[in-house]
Amino acid sequence: MITNKYLKSVLLVLFALFIAGKIYAQDNVEKGIEAVNRGDYVQALSLLKSGGDSYERNAYYGYALLKTGSLDEAEKTLKAAIQKDNERPEAYSFLGQLYTAQKKYPEAASQFENARKYLPLNKTKDDLNKEEINGIINVLSAEAQNFIADTRSGNNVDKAIASLTMAKTYDDKNPNIYIGLGDAYYARGAYDIAATNYESALKYKNNYAPALYGQGMISFKKKKYNDALDYFSKSADADNNFAPAYFQKGLLLYLNDNFQQSVDAFEKYEKLVPGSPRGQVYRAKALYGMQKYDESMNILQGVLAADPNNGEANKYMAYNYVKQKDFDKAETYFNKVKAEDLNSEDYMMWSTIYTDKKDYAKASDLLNKSLAIDSTDENTYFEYGKALFAAQNYADALPKFSKAIDLGIQNVAAYVYKGITYYYLNDYDNAITWLDKSIALNSTVNSAYLWKANSQFAAGKFADALDTYTLYLSKVPDDEFAKSQVEKIKAQSPQK
Numbered sequence: 001m002i003t004n005k006y007l008k009s010v011l012l013v014l015f016a017l018f019i020a021g022k023i024y025a026q027d028n029v030e031k032g033i034e035a036v037n038r039g040d041y042v043q044a045l046s047l048l049k050s051g052g053d054s055y056e057r058n059a060y061y062g063y064a065l066l067k068t069g070s071l072d073e074a075e076k077t078l079k080a081a082i083q084k085d086n087e088r089p090e091a092y093s094f095l096g097q098l099y100t101a102q103k104k105y106p107e108a109a110s111q112f113e114n115a116r117k118y119l120p121l122n123k124t125k126d127d128l129n130k131e132e133i134n135g136i137i138n139v140l141s142a143e144a145q146n147f148i149a150d151t152r153s154g155n156n157v158d159k160a161i162a163s164l165t166m167a168k169t170y171d172d173k174n175p176n177i178y179i180g181l182g183d184a185y186y187a188r189g190a191y192d193i194a195a196t197n198y199e200s201a202l203k204y205k206n207n208y209a210p211a212l213y214g215q216g217m218i219s220f221k222k223k224k225y226n227d228a229l230d231y232f233s234k235s236a237d238a239d240n241n242f243a244p245a246y247f248q249k250g251l252l253l254y255l256n257d258n259f260q261q262s263v264d265a266f267e268k269y270e271k272l273v274p275g276s277p278r279g280q281v282y283r284a285k286a287l288y289g290m291q292k293y294d295e296s297m298n299i300l301q302g303v304l305a306a307d308p309n310n311g312e313a314n315k316y317m318a319y320n321y322v323k324q325k326d327f328d329k330a331e332t333y334f335n336k337v338k339a340e341d342l343n344s345e346d347y348m349m350w351s352t353i354y355t356d357k358k359d360y361a362k363a364s365d366l367l368n369k370s371l372a373i374d375s376t377d378e379n380t381y382f383e384y385g386k387a388l389f390a391a392q393n394y395a396d397a398l399p400k401f402s403k404a405i406d407l408g409i410q411n412v413a414a415y416v417y418k419g420i421t422y423y424y425l426n427d428y429d430n431a432i433t434w435l436d437k438s439i440a441l442n443s444t445v446n447s448a449y450l451w452k453a454n455s456q457f458a459a460g461k462f463a464d465a466l467d468t469y470t471l472y473l474s475k476v477p478d479d480e481f482a483k484s485q486v487e488k489i490k491a492q493s494p495q496k
Contacts, residue, residue, distance in 0.1 A: 029057045036060050039241045041067040042272060055084040059091040066098050067243075069276025074098055089115035093139045096146060105150035112143040125170045133170045137177060140167040144180045148187045160184045175201035175208050182214045191218045209239035216248060223378075223408045228252055236268075243272040247282070254286050255410075262286035277303045281312045285319070293320050311341035319349055327353045344370040344377045351383060360391040378407035382414045389417060394424045412442040420451050428459035446475050450482060462489045 032047035033056065041064045048061035058081035065074035075098055081091035096111035119136050120128060128136075140163045147160035164180045171177070182197035195218055201211035216231030229252040235245035250265035263286045270279030280299050287296040297320050303313040314336040321330035334342075334350050342350075347370035354363035364387060370380040385400030401418040415438035422431035435452040438445060449472035456465035466489045469482050476482070 029054065029060070032057070032064070033060050036064055036067075039239060041241065042274070053080075053084070055081050055088065055091070058084060059088075059094060062091065063094040063097075065275065066094060066101065067273075069273040069278070071098060071102060071275070073275070087118055089118040089135060089139055092118075093142050097142050100142075100146045100149050103149070105146060105152070108146045109143075109150075112139065112146060115139045116143075128170070134174075136170050137167045137174050140164065141176050141180045144184065148180075148184055151187075157184050157188050160187075173204045175205040175211065178204070179208075179210045179214060182211070186214065186217060186221075191221065194218060207234075207238045209235045209242040209245060212238060213242070213245050213248070216245075220248070220252070223376075225252060225255060225410070229256070241272060243269055246272065247278075250282055250286065254282075254289055257289070259286050259290040262289070277307065277310060278312065281310070281316060284313075285316050288316060288320055288323070291323070293324060296320055309336070311337045315342070315346050322349055322352060325356070327357070342369075344374040344380055346370075347373070348377075348380050348383045351387065355383075355387045355390055358390070360387055360393075363387040376407060378404045378409040378414075379411070381407065382409055382411060382417075385414070385417060385421075389421060392424075394421050397421050398425065412438050412445055415441060416445060416448050416451070419448070419455070423451060423455050423458070426458075428455045431455035432459070446472065449475065450479070453482070453485065457485060457489070462492060465489060 028047045029051040032044045032051060035041070035044035035047055044060065044064040045068060048057055048064060051057040051061065058077050062074045062077035062081060065071075065077060075095070078091050078095045078098065082095070085091075092111045092115035096108040096115065099105070099108035099111060116139065119139060120132055121136065123132075125133060144160035144163040144167075147156040147163065150156050161181065161184050164177050164184065167174070167177050167180075178197045178201035182194045182201065185191075185194035185197060195215060198211045198214040198218075201208055201214075205211070212231050212235035216228045216235060219225075219228035219231055229249065232245050232249040232252060235242060236249055239245075246265050246269040250262045250269060253259070253262035253265060263283055266279050266283040266286060270283065273279060280303055284296040284299040284303075287293075287299070297317060300313045300317050300320070303310055304317070307313070314333045318330045318333035318337075321327070321333065330350075330353060334346070337346070347366045351363040351366035351370070354360070354366065364384070367380060367384045367387065370377065371384075374380070381400045381404035385397045385404065388394075388397035388400060398418065398421045401414055401421060404414045405418065415434055419431045419434035419438060422428070422434060432452055432455045435448050435455065438448045439452070449468055453465050453468035453472055456462075456468055466486060469486050469489070473479060473482050473486070
């Protein structure tokens with residue numbers, strides 16, 4: 001028989017467990033908020049996942065979900081926070097940032113307006129404590145990022161700068177304000193002013209990852225790729241939870257043909273943003289660069305199984321099929337991608353299908369779309385030159401190769417093609433000059449020696465041609481054409 005004394009004891013134990021659970025949950029919420037504030041969003045997820053149902057837990061858990069790529073769950077959680085308390089700014093601001101990430105800019109602007117209502121903007125900084133000032137700056141900085149991202153209006157960058165200038169009146173030493181200003185001027189193309197603001201951020205917070213990242217983006221835009229990679233590496237080293245640095249580092253390593261290191265960078269990004277498939281998609285792209293097509297496509301098929309409309313996964317499936325010359329399947333996947341999700345590289349890759357099919361008009365149409373997106377993309381000019389070269393339109397191909405070289409293309413093949421194009425235009429001296437330049441850049445491209453020798457032969461420089469053919473044959477000893485050219489030269493008298 002259960003006595004009253006026993007029941008009281010049980011109830012006391014249960015009550016104690018209840019109180020302990022409450023304390024534990026609150027402790028986790030506090031630690032989770034601290035993790036969010038230091039940018040450790042994966043740790044914040046773990047701490048806040050079972051942290052109860054308070055406003056603070058929902059707001060910061062929602063933000064951690066946003067930063068780790070789980071946008072749908074983040075939206076539900078942030079709306080739950082607002083239902084708990086609709087007169088606080090944090091959840092509105094976090095929801096605004098989520099809509100910015102989804103490119104829902106008007107919806108984001110509405111949330112930032114809601115957040116502003118509950119900021120003490122009617123007070124001067126002297127009447128505010130540090131927490132209130134930081135709250136104002138966080139909201140105004142996030143609002144500015146939405147203005148920067150929303151390119152539909154030409155004066156949105158001015159609005160961003162106005163928001164950040166207002167924030168500056170509350171704390172002119174806050175590095176995040178200068179990050180925002182740097183981003184605004186970067187969006188405007190005023191890279192020197194942007195760099196000055198990133199440097200100011202570093203002045204107020206040494207080795208600050210977002211500032212180093214911003215400097216990397218400027219270097220990337222200026223096509224100083226080695227400098228950009230250095231900045232992104234420094235940004236990742238400064239804060240190993242700063243996911244954007246790993247993503248951009250992965251892209252740069254991919255462009256430098258450092259595919260295994262690129263895979264490693266994207267794997268790190270995946271761990272930091274586990275709710276988004278983007279890390280998987282770009283790891284698959286790096287594997288494609290390594291010619292591991294089956295492995296790449298297996299990853300992409302997994303992404304598409306979960307989201308058949310994922311634009312990036314569809315287009316990199318197309319890339320894989322292009323390389324395998326299964327053009328019908330490549331075309332199918334390219335056509336699944338929305339036009340607004342295609343960049344200059346995508347149109348360039350798509351064009352190679354039609355260059356291979358000798359449909360040069362269609363290839364040119366796609367390359368013109370690529371240049372409409374980025375008229376400074378050196379690789380597009382190179383591909384355009386190759387398409388025109390394949391069509392034997394050498395006069396139009398030559399300026400495309402020249403433009404690619406002027407824009408700083410790293411691919412030595414552009415120099416080789418330019419030299420060969422001069423050969424077909426019967427300008428043998430320029431052909432020799434550009435083939436020499438290609439050899440100076442990379443002495444391992446054997447075709448450059450062959451075409452240099454051909455140009456020397458066509459120019460009547462037989463002794464020089466003999467030397468170059470001989471050098472070429474030391475590298476490619478089985479080339480029957482080069483052997484026949486050597487025999488022709490030896491059969492001729494010096495006068496000829």
